[in-house]
Amino acid sequence: MALLEAHEVDWHHKHVAILGAGMLVGRPLALWLTREHAHFTVIGADVERDADRVRAADIVISGIGKPGIVTGEMIKEGATVIDAGTSESQGKVVGDVDTDSVRPKASFLSPVPGGVGPMTVAVLMRNVAALAQK
Structure with missing residues (x-):
């Protein structure tokens, strides 16, 4: 979500x-969005079957690990695509x-x-610096 905020993309409402319910992207993001009372849908790795549900989204965040899916x-x-x-x-x-498409x-x-990737590193460094100052 830091990437969205850095580019001033409003995800509220x-x-x-x-896309994907894995331990690195999908599950943590779903938990965070639940705490934020956001409107979201988790779609499994079979996105071709659920293309209409993907198409309905304003913001699509994919963490499946299949090239070009x-x-x-x-x-x-x-739409905003992460x-x-x-x-x-x-x-x-x-x-x-x-x-391309x-x-x-x-x-x-x-x-x-x-x-x-670079945003993850930047947020990690910010958090380490904040902890070091405590």
Whole structure:
């Protein structure tokens, strides 16, 4: 969520689709959104079957780990898309999002690599610095 806040994306009163229910992205995010009383849906790894539910979301956060599984056909115009999924394809680190088809539709798209990873490191450093000052 720090990535959304850094780019001034308001997630309040928006429908969030969490793709994947894993221990690194989906579950922690669902718990946090529950505490924040947010409107969200958790969609399993079979996103093709639930493409209509993905398309209904204002914000899509994917953490499945399957290259290019999220396509532009699944994203509504103007949606915010956060790609937190990583895997390797043809010797390169890639995300869940098919960037070429999603970018024209999304109002914001975090890249892989270079999106969630660096933000995670920045937040970790901020938290370490805050603890060191105590």
